[in-house]
Amino acid sequence: MNFARRPLVAGNWKMNGLHAALSEIDAIATGFDAGLREKIDLLICPPATLLAAAAARLEGTDVALGGQDCHAQVSGAHTGDVSALMLADAGARFVIVGHSERRADHGESDGLVLAKARAALSAGLMPIVCIGETRGERDAGQAESVVAAQIAGSLPPEAPPERLVVAYEPVWAIGTGLTPTPQDVARMHGFARQRIEALGPGKGAATRILYGGSVKPENARELLRVSDVDGALVGGASLKAKDFLAIAAAYR
Numbered sequence: 001m002n003f004a005r006r007p008l009v010a011g012n013w014k015m016n017g018l019h020a021a022l023s024e025i026d027a028i029a030t031g032f033d034a035g036l037r038e039k040i041d042l043l044i045c046p047p048a049t050l051l052a053a054a055a056a057r058l059e060g061t062d063v064a065l066g067g068q069d070c071h072a073q074v075s076g077a078h079t080g081d082v083s084a085l086m087l088a089d090a091g092a093r094f095v096i097v098g099h100s101e102r103r104a105d106h107g108e109s110d111g112l113v114l115a116k117a118r119a120a121l122s123a124g125l126m127p128i129v130c131i132g133e134t135r136g137e138r139d140a141g142q143a144e145s146v147v148a149a150q151i152a153g154s155l156p157p158e159a160p161p162e163r164l165v166v167a168y169e170p171v172w173a174i175g176t177g178l179t180p181t182p183q184d185v186a187r188m189h190g191f192a193r194q195r196i197e198a199l200g201p202g203k204g205a206a207t208r209i210l211y212g213g214s215v216k217p218e219n220a221r222e223l224l225r226v227s228d229v230d231g232a233l234v235g236g237a238s239l240k241a242k243d244f245l246a247i248a249a250a251y252r
């Protein structure tokens, strides 16, 4: 364990959560007890519509908030978009960029993800840049080359490593109940860390790399203890406080 990389357990609610779900956020804050608080960072990324209300409820707690995407510009004529500065203004400290669902649904390129990560840094947010191969790419033996290209193309090399988070999320493991073996995770995270090191000396050792894709209470301990895994980016299982806290408890 590298103590410069404090574990981060992050929940990505995706397009889920109406106002009633704020009670889950309250329950997460209540359950994030002193024993866990001293060991890990905890983050919830609700839909943008809930950010301000969630920020009010989380005031004075150690649970951080994040957005799920941001525009590359600070403001302007971009109907329907939200800027990193607006997320920060609503109480966010992090923002996910380049999630595979956005890369697929909105055709986001590495270059656009890079611009979004830079916008996040300029707004004082920490970008969580998502990378990961599809099933087809893995079956074709291209998992490493895909991840290498995503790292080279979508991570801002100038970012101080303590202000940048990377999430390795194999696309085929997202929402499927399938996960890579711990050996696969160790190999891909070790490889990603080497490629991040290529962006600048010391960056590999200091950048947090989260694993995401079907993390559940039942497999959290096994996946989160893999070398080079610095936390989790959790989708479905982050919607219920009980499950999310059970995943975080892998660090107890």
Ligand SMILES: O=C(CO)COP(=O)(O)O
Pocket: 012, 099, 169, 173, 174, 175, 176, 177, 212, 213, 214, 215, 233, 234, 235, 236, 237
């Ligand atoms: O995409 C994910 C988090 O960003 C993972 O989603 P699931 O945990 O639902 O597989």
